[in-house]
Amino acid sequence: MKVLVPVKRVVDYNVKIRVKADGTGVDLANVKMSMNPFDEIAVEEAVRLKENGQADEIVAVSIGPAQAQETLRTALAMGADRAILITVDGVTEPLSVAKILAGVVKDEEPGLVILGKQAIDDDANQTGQMLSALLGWSQATFASKLELGSDSAKVTREVDGGLQAINISLPAIVTADLRLNEPRYASLPNIMKAKKKPLETKTPDDFGVTIASRLRVIRVEEPPVRQAGVKVATVAELADKLKNEAGVI
Amino acid sequence: MPILLFAEHDNTALSDQTAKALTAALKIGGDIDILVAGNNDLDGVAQASAKLSGIRTVLVAKSDALENQLAENAAELIVSLSGEYDTILAPATANGKNIMPRVAALLDVMQISEVMDVVDADTFKRPIYAGNAVEVVQTTDATKVMTIRTSSFAATEDGTSTAEIKNVDDHASDAGKSSFVENILSQNDRPELGSAKIIVSGGRALGSEEKFKAVMTPLADKLGAAVGASRAAVDAGYAPNDLQVGQTGKVVAPDLYIACGISGAIQHLAGMKDSKIIVAINTDEDAPIFQVADYGIVADLFDVLPELEGQL
């Protein structure tokens, strides 16, 4: 089975971003960029399926600027076999991304697409569900366990009250949650090898998709800032403050 | 401009997340219908929904196919009813996040995720970058599909009249794409994280599941509090996944949040920094959690928690 893994280039999760003073957006000049952490988990899951003999090819795909090549090379170093970059400058909304991915799926005909559950820049948590809808496929979001069969899969999902297990028919869309696995670091030899793996470049036009934003960003604001309060020396003082100053207990 | 609100419930009880999302719907303005989709025992949930303030009609869809809120079936149902609505919303629960983007794609519109404020009927505020920035977006789509961040809205009180209940079972169908296997739900008789007034939350420093229970539970019991956890505590198996607070866990805003042995990574702060009062207990005086804490104590949580419990 072929597995497709969409990976997004985002601000590294350790970076504390700054809102631009003029409110036009977030200052991304010279900040460290990485693969979206949930997508690392998705790639890892695909690689494990291949190592178990359940997948025979892993295709990583990214929609983004030319630098998203680096993200794809990371996926290749982790174990993906080849990569596709759909070059787009500027912001792409999940709906456009899902439409492009639907086009890639039609070309590649994978049995499974594993995405991250959420990109940590837009925090949208939509693309997998949208892709599934556009393809008319089954979906299992927020996966913490994936047991793949020949024409179906059992997926354990993280839900509000605990876990939920469902069976999905293949082909299907799965989105990875934090506890699906712990992604590996690519080894130096694998990073070198990844440089020789095939990376194809395409455009949204190749899939008949026009990138047009449906949401107009009017401004980007700083969230309310909290001030640090006081440090107390004893537990008695803490209990007193909570009772008599804050009145919360 | 009619609004359709998709109700959150467990087939037995209506979740107060619904009444919180309703507050956002009321702020948008227009006739509001509520859709209750589930199994054949839904009457209690339907009646509770009918009492909510400002509801015009309760649409009830009972079907085996809807019992477990499978996304394919729930999305088809919503789309089949979408015609007269220009806004469709749901609380940003696991169900809402699973189902609504599917609805949006089927209607060829963008979803507006985790709306935290309604500026006007087309303009909304939502968090990006783990809440380190807030985006004000205006939609150009004919139908607005959105999820509501419930920690940002107070629940409505019940209304004075009762809305009409209308059956829409004939809109339910089974897409046959996926099937329910089982729920492995955490046993929990405490208040839910989303509605608790006080949350006692534990991090990696708790060290084991046994210790997590042994020191967190007595204090939580004493305070009538919900228990939360950091990702590190959940990953290590000290606490179940449904207790995770943060960017990708639950977003909470209680009156009091007590962070015990939690460093205060941005992903954790994203889920709790709107709490009214934050207390931090940490042995490291430079831990970032102190930057958002109203009251901090630099000490060992294994000493502080029992002592605090004793003083209440």
Ligand SMILES: Cc1cc2nc3c(=O)[nH]c(=O)nc-3n(C[C@H](O)[C@H](O)[C@H](O)COP(=O)(O)OP(=O)(O)OC[C@H]3O[C@@H](n4cnc5c(N)ncnc54)[C@H](O)[C@@H]3O)c2cc1C
């Ligand atoms: C994509 C992504 C999503 C994430 N989502 C979330 C999320 O939703 N929620 C979340 O919480 N995290 C999330 N994280 C993880 C986050 O980055 C941190 O790793 C995590 O919050 C750390 O948990 P912690 O504070 O318990 O552990 P640590 O950072 O290890 O902190 C432990 C703290 O305990 C203190 N300590 C140690 N012993 C004691 C003692 N005896 N008494 C008192 N204090 C003590 C230490 O000084 C330290 O500050 C996410 C990360 C990524 C990459």
Ligand SMILES: Nc1ncnc2c1ncn2[C@@H]1O[C@H](COP(=O)(O)O)[C@@H](O)[C@H]1O
């Ligand atoms: N530009 C992109 N290129 C590749 N994959 C993407 C892109 N945007 C989103 N995705 C995938 O969709 C997931 C969810 O993203 P989002 O819906 O934006 O939160 C991500 O974890 C990726 O797997």
